[in-house]
Amino acid sequence: MMENFSEMRWRASSYSSGNGECVELATEAKCAPVRDSKSPTGPILVFRVESWTAFVDEIDSF
Template identity: 55%
Template structure:
């Protein structure tokens, strides 16, 4: 498993985010997409291989996985 270092990560939120702190942030690192809760930036992160993340995003975009 790849340890996500706080200095190397460039975290970002979706442009659809309302800025109320209720967001998931992502960072692209070394072939993985790291995710974290924007309310707890020093908390745990989850990291997914890029192909797995891309499949997840495609599922949501195509309506196969409802959000919200």
């Protein structure tokens, strides 16, 4: 079953500077949908939660 991402609450990264140039994540999804904050109706990349968490953990270690 496909989730309706348009009805979900999206949040920007805590590292965002608030200038509208950030990545947003839908917080209520069973996966990790990610979009560009400048284009909320544009494409959405969907990752498995485990993959997204591993990615964030890796870049957070720099």
